[in-house]
Amino acid sequence: MVIIESQNLFFSIPSIKWSSSRLERFLECNLKDYYTYIHPVRLATNADLTLGKFVHSMIEKFWNDKELPKYKTVDTFKNAMKAKWNFMVSQGTSRGQPLKWRTKQEPWIYRNKMLGLTEIIYKRCSEIGQPKYAEYPFDFVLGGVRFIGSIDELRNPRTVIDHKNYGEYFDPKAPEFQEKLDKKLQLTVYSLAVAVNAYLDQKFASSLEIEVNRKLSWEENLESISSKLDIFMHLVRTGEHIPTQRRTINQYKDLFDLVKKIDEQRARNIFTPNRGNHCYNCNAFEQCTYDTEHGLLPVQKEDGQLSLLESIQIYPEPVSLIKPRNKKEKKKTRQRRLKF
Numbered sequence: 001m002v003i004i005e006s007q008n009l010f011f012s013i014p015s016i017k018w019s020s021s022r023l024e025r026f027l028e029c030n031l032k033d034y035y036t037y038i039h040p041v042r043l044a045t046n047a048d049l050t051l052g053k054f055v056h057s058m059i060e061k062f063w064n065d066k067e068l069p070k071y072k073t074v075d076t077f078k079n080a081m082k083a084k085w086n087f088m089v090s091q092g093t094s095r096g097q098p099l100k101w102r103t104k105q106e107p108w109i110y111r112n113k114m115l116g117l118t119e120i121i122y123k124r125c126s127e128i129g130q131p132k133y134a135e136y137p138f139d140f141v142l143g144g145v146r147f148i149g150s151i152d153e154l155r156n157p158r159t160v161i162d163h164k165n166y167g168e169y170f171d172p173k174a175p176e177f178q179e180k181l182d183k184k185l186q187l188t189v190y191s192l193a194v195a196v197n198a199y200l201d202q203k204f205a206s207s208l209e210i211e212v213n214r215k216l217s218w219e220e221n222l223e224s225i226s227s228k229l230d231i232f233m234h235l236v237r238t239g240e241h242i243p244t245q246r247r248t249i250n251q252y253k254d255l256f257d258l259v260k261k262i263d264e265q266r267a268r269n270i271f272t273p274n275r276g277n278h279c280y281n282c283n284a285f286e287q288c289t290y291d292t293e294h295g296l297l298p299v300q301k302e303d304g305q306l307s308l309l310e311s312i313q314i315y316p317e318p319v320s321l322i323k324p325r326n327k328k329e330k331k332k333t334r335q336r337r338l339k340f
């Protein structure tokens, strides 16, 4: 646990960092969290995940320093991506994680899938232009919970965009999918992160045309900022931007309740496997299936110590923990940071 000090009072920073993907992974199968964080095994990235990461980087790195597309035509974009994919396969890693292919042909089947997206990505990115922020990082503590992550795109005015490489099964017009998007935890965390960062950093707020009223409390500001944030899911295979519901304070409260519940369960080592079709795509499939006799599986604890309760005191306001990358940025930053 890290301690922060403010006006001679001490507050703790929770040692556990919750990202939306960690929360969603935990809800899909608790045991995955165990294999990722508690008893980590070096998990290889499967083909779907590799393609997803690659597509994110294709969009993020589409523009040059002059805010223009780096590639003059679709074909140059396609050839550059093909070369990049070939290099990644030859290296056997993606962002430091080993790649795992089920068959010899799989890297090339997935390369074709990726190349099939180049035209639509090129068109979308060329038309819409560079976002204000791409892969915007956040790391903040609120109500004794630490959230980390990065947001795919932030655009003007007040717009959050998340890229999703969903397949044909996802029909944006189907009510059940719309409902899922409206309740999607990841988008709730992103909305909260933008509201918190806008409240803490006036420059960031202005850059996205977000109004912060200093006469209001931070809670009121979070509510008012969130009520004006537009949140879209960018369906990569079609280039569509699917609107989703704006997040409310009640959704944030539910999020905090959920994190607390999960944290209690995690502290007691209660990791229940949830076996199903998703296991086929689980990176811990082998460990989970075969490693039952080597002490890797968790043993439940009666009195697990809760990270949320081990705090000395919970800091009453949001705090950003993003560290400036260099001295220049340090000078420029106006985010509220505490000595720790």
Ligand code: SF4
Pocket (backbone or CB within 6 Å): 029, 030, 031, 032, 035, 273, 274, 275, 276, 278, 279, 282, 283, 284, 285, 288, 289
């Ligand atoms: S293989 Fe299935 S049950 Fe095992 S950790 Fe993965 S998702 Fe959970």
